[in-house]
Amino acid sequence: MDMGFFEYIEERADKMDTFLCIGLDPAFSNSEIEKRGSLECAACALEQNLRIIEGTASYALAFKPNIAFYEAMGNAGMSALYKTLAQIPEEIPIIIDAKRGDIANTAEAYARAIFGELKADAVTLNPYLGLDTLEPFLRWSDRGIFVLCRTSNPGAGFLQDITVNKSPLYSMVAQKCSDLSVDVGLVVAGNDLEALQKVRKVAPSAWFLSPGIGAQGGRADLAFAAGARSDGKGILVAAARSISEAQRPDDAALELRDVLRRARDAFLFKAAVKTAKPSKKAEDEVASLKREFVDVLLSTECFRLGEFVLKSGKKSPFYIDLRNLISDPEAMRIAGRAYAHLASSCDFDIIGGIPSAGLPLATVASLELGKPMIWPRMPAKDHGTGKRIEGRYAKGDRVLLLDDLITTGASKIEAKDILKSEGLEVRDLVVLIERGSEGRVDMEREGVRLHAFMHVNELFEALKENGRISEAQYSDLVDFGKTI
Structure with a gap:
C-alpha cells in the first residue's frame, strides 16, 4: 500500500462505491473443537472463508477476520488464517479484529505479529492502557488502527457509559483518540444509534468500524445514517454472521452493499435539503x-x-x-x-x-x-x-x-x-x-x-x-x- 490506510480506504470506497466490511469469523464452540478436532474445524473454516471471499470480494470495502476464532484451533487454526489472508485479493484491505491492549515490548510484539507477520492493513485495539498501547502500532505509518470506543455487546455500558465531565466515557475516548492521528479510527457499535451520533459529533472526521449488524440487532441503513460523516463517508459497516450463515453469502453481501448505497444517497439528499435555505x-x-x-x-x-x-x-x-x-x-x-x-x-x-x-x-x-x-x-x-x-x-x-x-x-x-x-x-x-x-x-x-x-x-x-x-x-x- 503506497499510502496511509485511511487514505486508501477513502479512495477504495469512492472507486467501489461500497461501505461493507465482511467478517470472517468461523466461530466453533469448545465442544465442537473437542469433538471434531482442530484439524477438521480449521479445514471447515478455511473452506467457508474461501467461499465467502470468492462470492463477496466485489462488494467488500474490507475483510475483517477475528483472530480469536483461529487461535482457538491452535496451529491448525492459525494455518487456516494465513491461507485465508493469502486468498484475499491484494487490493482489498484486511482488518484483524484482535482487540490487543498491552504495553512496551509486549505491544511491540503484537504490532509485529499483526502487521509484520500477518501483513494486515489495520487492527482493532483496546485503549485502556493508554498511549503505550497505541504508539507501537502507530509507528507502522502505512497501517491503521481502530480503537474500541463503544462496543456492540449488551454489557458494554458497565464501563463505557460512566459519566466523565458530563459525557459518557466512550465519548471522551473518541475525542482523545481521534485527535491523536489521522491513522486512528474508532470502533462504534452499529446497533447503538445514539452512540454513533454522539461519537460523530466529537469525532467528525474519523472513520468508524461499526459491528453489531444483523445477528446483534443492528440495521445497516440506520447505522450508516447515524454514523456517516457529513460527506456521506467515514463508516465501515461490519457484518459477519448475516453473510456467512446465509444460503448464498454473495446475495447477502450484495443486498447489504446496496442497502448501504441507498442509505448513503438518502443521507446526502437529506443533508442537501437541510442546508438549502428556502427563499x-x-x-x-x-x-x-x-x-x-x-x-x-x-x-x-x-x-x-x-x-x-x-x-x-x-x-x-x-x-x-x-x-x-x-x-x-x-x-x-x-x-x-x-x-x-x-x-x-x-x-x-x-x-x-x-x-x-x-x-x-x-x-x-x-x-x-x-x-x-x-x-x-x-x-x-x-x-x-x-x-x-x-x-x-x-x-x-x-x-x-x-x-x-x-x-x-x-x-x-x-x-x-x-x-x-x-x-x-x-x-x-x-x-x-x-x-x-x-x-x-x-x-x-x-x-x-x-x-x-x-x-x-x-x-x-x-x-x-x-x-x-x-x-x-x-x-x-x-x-x-x-x-x-
Whole structure:
C-alpha cells in the first residue's frame, strides 16, 4: 500500500462505491473443537472463508477476520488464517479484529505479529492502557488502527457509559483518540444509534468500524445514517454472521452493499435539503398554502369544535375527520400540493397509501407529483391471488408512506411491515396533520421519518389568529392536545 490506510480506504470506497466490511469469523464452540478436532474445524473454516471471499470480494470495502476464532484451533487454526489472508485479493484491505491492549515490548510484539507477520492493513485495539498501547502500532505509518470506543455487546455500558465531565466515557475516548492521528479510527457499535451520533459529533472526521449488524440487532441503513460523516463517508459497516450463515453469502453481501448505497444517497439528499435555505418566496408560498388548508378544513367540516366522544371514551373539545376532503375538488388540490411540499424533502420511488382514508389522498398526491402509487392490503385478502400489495412495484423500491393524519403509529407500522415483507423500503411517512407526539416517537422507533404538514397546535394557533376561537378556547384545545 503506497499510502496511509485511511487514505486508501477513502479512495477504495469512492472507486467501489461500497461501505461493507465482511467478517470472517468461523466461530466453533469448545465442544465442537473437542469433538471434531482442530484439524477438521480449521479445514471447515478455511473452506467457508474461501467461499465467502470468492462470492463477496466485489462488494467488500474490507475483510475483517477475528483472530480469536483461529487461535482457538491452535496451529491448525492459525494455518487456516494465513491461507485465508493469502486468498484475499491484494487490493482489498484486511482488518484483524484482535482487540490487543498491552504495553512496551509486549505491544511491540503484537504490532509485529499483526502487521509484520500477518501483513494486515489495520487492527482493532483496546485503549485502556493508554498511549503505550497505541504508539507501537502507530509507528507502522502505512497501517491503521481502530480503537474500541463503544462496543456492540449488551454489557458494554458497565464501563463505557460512566459519566466523565458530563459525557459518557466512550465519548471522551473518541475525542482523545481521534485527535491523536489521522491513522486512528474508532470502533462504534452499529446497533447503538445514539452512540454513533454522539461519537460523530466529537469525532467528525474519523472513520468508524461499526459491528453489531444483523445477528446483534443492528440495521445497516440506520447505522450508516447515524454514523456517516457529513460527506456521506467515514463508516465501515461490519457484518459477519448475516453473510456467512446465509444460503448464498454473495446475495447477502450484495443486498447489504446496496442497502448501504441507498442509505448513503438518502443521507446526502437529506443533508442537501437541510442546508438549502428556502427563499423568502418559498416560505411565503408554504405559509399561504397552510392558510388555504386551514380554510378548507373548516369549510368541509373536517375540523369541528364542540364536545365529541372519542373511540377511547374521552370527551374532546374538537374533532378531526379528513375523509370529508374527498367531497371538495379544491380541497383535494390543496391537499395534493401539501403532500408535494412534504415529499420534496424525501427520497422515494413510489407512494404507498394507507387504507382507507389515505387512499384518495395518495391518489391526488400521485397525480400532483407524477409518481406511481401502491397500497398494502390491511388485512391481506384470502382469495384470488392473495397478494398483499395492490399496484405494480419492484423489489427494492423506496416507498413514501402516506396517510391523512397520525396520533399513534399502529396502522402506519402495520402498513410498513407489509411493504417491507415484499422487499420494499420505507424510510419516510407524510401526513397532513399530526396530533400529539406519540405517533412521531412510534415512527422514529421503527426507523421511519415523520413529515407532517401541520401539527394540530399550529391549527389551533391559526384559528386564534384569525379570530375563530378565543384565547381561552385556544388554551383549552392545547391543554387537551397534550393528553392525546
